[in-house]
Amino acid sequence: MYDLCIVGAGMIGSAAARHASITSGLNTCLIGPSEPKKRSSEEKREIYGSYYDEGRITRCQDKDIVWSHLAQESIKRYRDLEKQSGINFYHEVGNLMIGGEDYLKKTNEVALRNGIRMQNLDNELLNQRFPYLRFRDDTIGSIEMKKAGYINPRRIVEAQKAMAAKQGCTIFDDVVNDVSRIVQSDGSYAMLVKTEGGRSILSKKVLLATGAFTTFRNLLPGFQPDQILSPLVVSLLEVEKTNVKTLRDMPCVIYYGRSNDIWDLPPSHANEDDISFYLLPPIKYPDDRYYIKLGFLGACAAQMRSLADVKLWFEKGDSVWAEHVTKFTASLFKGVKFNSWHADSCVITETPTARPYIDMVHAQLGVAIGGNGYAAKSSDEIGRLAASMVTDNWDSELPREIFKLNHLSHSNKSTFTSLLGKL
Template identity: 45%
Template sequence: MYDLCVVGAGLIGSAAARHASLQPNIRVCLVGPDEPKERSMESPREIFASHYDESRVTRRSDPDPIWATLAQKAMDRYRDLEATSGVNFYSETGCMMAGPPEGQFVTNTRETVTSQNTQHDYLTPELLRQSFPHLNLPDEDVAIYETKNAGYINPRSLITAQKRIARDNGCDVINDIVCEISQHHSGAPLMSLLTESGQKIEARRVLIATGSFTNFRKLLPPGQEPDLKLLPVAYAKVEVSAEDAKRMGNMPSMLYRGGGAPHWPKDYPRLPNNLFGVYLLPPIKYPDGKFYIKSGNLHGPDSPQVSTVAEVKAWFCTKGVTPLATKLASMVTAVTKGIQTLSYHGDHCIIADTPTRYPYIDLVHPDLGVAIGGNSISAKSSDEIGRIAAMLVLYRKWDSELPAEAFKLKLKDTSKSKL
């Protein structure tokens, strides 16, 4: 019998399990599948995750002060997490948010870093060109540049660190997929979980952190389906030489939102108002020993959606040199100067978007909670999201300076689909 069972062993779930394991006299288990050795349509496996990668942008600033606060709380614990686990996952390369000075992205980010006293430099067009001569940005653009306490994290390694500490604190980590959760009463209420392998788990309380796959298994009470949009997004990894990687050694992580430059590819996927939404990471050495610049497009409210587990699986299992990967790779050569592309390939992930634009961290009933809906930017903040969720489910109290109302669970209106 567990006091808390966390379902979903990704970034948020593993963080929640670690924080719960730190509580005195609390017995915790974390249930979720390990990363598969391969992803193929022929495999019977249907459950995947978006953290199968070596890099995610991390920064303390954001155009939205709530997301900025979540990031700051989580990032304050990065180095302690590394020291305690013995796993390095954080590279402090800095991060730059660039775009036209009058654009909403730069304007809102500047307001946030100013109001929250986030250490940063404001780069005018001239300073931007002087600081990063290897970048090929529009002449009139500016940037908010976090020189410290920003960069990128390795999501695989972050999960390893969270699990290692949780295990050391007595948490049972179970490599399985939960297919059904129910509640029954034999005196006190009890949560029962059934896994795909047939294992039965009992716990007093359950936290669901299953991301894009939440609605594809019987995890929530009948008729309660979280309002999530599942957005298929792609990214490209462009291989560069060790020499080019060294030459670009001061390159920070970068996010761009704006009109772009005349030489940028015309067929690149655009945001509303024909804006470019691009992110780039500095050259990173991957497990294959090669250096890659990772790039992808920022999504918008009108991005295409998927709605079935078959569609999600097909998207996760599509990799390689696709037409979309070619477009994304072309942006790397457009934004950088003098970089020789040795090879490139693409990969896919799924974003679970909420109508509130914040993750759902809420109680479905007193013994069942959720922490879902990453909205594409939760990786860096996952430790704080997991902490808030774990404390909420364990103690039924909101433990954050941020307003609980912002994270309330929204359910789909299923009546419309029946008309």
């Protein structure tokens, strides 16, 4: 019997496995499917991950002090994880927050409170430093160069799993279908985990790090977390190789602000005043080409309500929306040539608190779910907190209550708001 079984081998689950397996004498296992060679509706596969990519923005700057703290704690361990595993995944190219005055005021307040080093840029400085980007005349920015940039999600998962295995964690490439609590012959309780591959695993405790797929198998019988599954439209534009050097100093970009008349906005946002998107610099992908990636928040308003919905989105996405987002991405640049493009898709698990759920369902079952689109950069700390929680050793200055798991039937926002005063 295992002491702890972690279900879900993505960014959070693999991090939890590494941190849990550090504990001497704690017998752990990690269960989750590896990345498929291709995503096709012809495949029988139903479970996917949102980490199948080469770039995710990492930064300490944030308008939310909790997410800022989670990111800071994760980032400070990146280099050690690279060194210990021998796998490089962290690229410190900086991150530029741009937009309106109200948004930048919030991020600057959090930066000051959390001791984050950054530089404020007015519109003139923005245009001088980044002449290849098209800004509104009233756009201002704040750039964080130290400890910001992007991580390779595939490789950080690889690094986490490599270290977990080195520390004695057993890793199963499988899909869990059923998690239940059983009574053993001696009257004690245990968790029974059954997999698609026919395994039956007994464990004293189980931690679910199953992302958007948490409710589509019998993992939380009788319990429905309060969350929304939202599709994210992502476009990758191939940068003409002669232009890669032009963009060599480009940081990651996050924008919250008013639209620009010269941008080619998707039809759904053509008349909207406020838009938001994230943008990554040219990154070399496995096909040996350099791509700029943009995620347009809110481009597709549909919600995922079933396993069939999520499976179809991961496999096919929405080509019409992707084309709109691609045109928009190209319109952000001047003097930059793009060749081919392709779309990608992932699903964001949104919670009413806008924070992850790191909580115990009962004494032997915990969850670490609800990334809200921000979890990649903070996955190491979320996994660490989840591991400390499920082993009865919460280890953070953040109160556990702010990560409380809410039922679908209600969400106690007044309690959540009062907790912010503790931070």
